[in-house]
Amino acid sequence: MEAGERKHILITFGRSFLTLNLARLLAAAGHRVSVADSLPIAVSRYSKAVTGFHRVSPPKYRPQEYCREIAGIVESEGIDMVIPIHEETDILSMMAGLFPPTCDLFLSDFETEDMLHNKLSFQEALQNMGIPTLKFASIAGPDDIAGLDFDTPFAVKQAYSRGSQRVYKAYPGDTLDQLTFDPTNPWIAQEWMEGDRYCTYSICRDGEMFAHAAYPVSYAIDGSSCLTFEQVEHPGIEAWVRDVVKRTKFTGHIGFDFIDHPERGLHTIEANPRATSGIMMFTPEDRIDRAFFGENEELITPPTGRVRMIGIGMALYGWRKDSLPGNSFRRFLRDFRAADDVIAEKGDMGPAIMLIPAYTNILRNSIKYRVGLAGGFMHDHEWDGHQI
Template identity: 30%
Template structure:
């Protein structure tokens, strides 16, 4: 049995991972920069450590992590959120289940990911790097409908879908360090994936459609589907890049079956929830030679608070209330666990802590959830 250190305890996926590793007999520790985070009261965690904010205090954050690793004889350090990019800068000094920053940056940066995929003969939408007004005009001359997003962003919080040229011109702020990408708009069904990988081999994988979301980006209801074309795309990408760690992709499939990868998240995502009940999921992080596992059963899982806060208003606006009711009452909440009840009982504390950041920084709740950990190419 191993000593496992997780970071990103604010995220429901991290709570689920803590429970997974504890059920498998491992000892779980948690390091977080958000006070009162979601996972803090979980009985799956032996000890919680409050660490400096990686975005604002990177050096102090890394020093704190190294101390926790040494003093608690940590065997494996698993990042889950965007703190991974700050940790990857000290890759050789930590027992990190992740790639070095040079490789992670290629996939996290939305322009570099597209270039990389094209070089590997993998399908992505036609894309233009937008660094100034001239590039923007070129994109609008190229396509009637397009999507604009910063090369570094999350939850689609700043994504513009089918904007007019006037709206785009007034919304975009250009800088050399923070360019945008323009992509041809593609109509179709959205899918997300999540995989655990070792040197190009996939040991755990799930694909799930994106139907209910928080805002435009983060999926909040999860049900595994078998999709061989998507799995083969991921398998090819992971294999060609000899990737180790957790990795996720967003896809769009057109009505005639064409498949395009929109972007990559080289970290944990909500696919964890679909694999958490598999008896060998914990093993997939430590056994690079095991066969790839996929979720068992046909259960639907959800973030119930997000379904109420985001899913219900969207359903009422767009005439999907009946579908929302059916989904809500047939899905299991990923936070509620009667053997570990306190995270669900006390989750409002984490929401209030995030809300305080949102108010202080004058940003949205989603943006506040990553304010102290996100990475936008710095350093």
């Protein structure tokens, strides 16, 4: 592919607002965009930015079929680049050999993707690189619980997990009887540290960072799934991400969750080697398509002073007291009116109009897989360490 030429790009996980916003950004830059999803009603399908929709198998339950179907779309549609959005990234990386050399599969090799996705192996990798980490320990079975030596509160979560799943706040001496064990997916106990919390999103190629966004955790569901996004300058975070991306020679998009402690400094909680909400902070004028192809020389960052929100999420959760420390209904109304919605966009209202049918599909997924609404949104695109 020549620099600057119009490309045909396939984005996965079409139900996601991240996919919708990325499709709009790429289409505004002149590229042709298609999307794929295992659900028939996906919000990005109804965007004017999208020229083609492909229904595919659920990657969690039919991974080989999914990868072959994506590779088939690449061949039949002349796709120049595939940009995976969620944890289907790991599955595609295992079967990258299916894709022709003419297609740019925007991800790293499986070993790198897996190391970053696995919350335990990621912390171990940071230690090996000499980067300070929060105190952590592996819990592979009941015997490991008795051996924990934390003297302060700590978080307990599975090595392969995501925001839709519960994180337990535990205390020294807790028996953790609620844990069940999967030999391919151990638990990690990780020091619970207070401080200013930030999330990031970066677009990288061959260990170089071409676009980067950082935003504080403000309105959020259960303190983790952010509902509003505003770019901030944090040189320490930018330098940290550059360093790790370079050392891992990472290609793809990636996000990190950070805590900045006033005395102990910056620590990362986990890595998300896939798209994160930071993609929704960029504007068409930023031309982030250049970052995916490694064409820009200066780092692309979103504009400051602009607040974006997931409007439906804010309406459902943002007014609650637990969505923001010190929240009030008056404050919520003020902030809701000041933010720009990431779904409804003038001249492209199809996705907003189709929200109710789309969420009806997701509700069916929730019932089918016996998970909550948040879990139903992503459950069939998750990967928990089971080899294909």
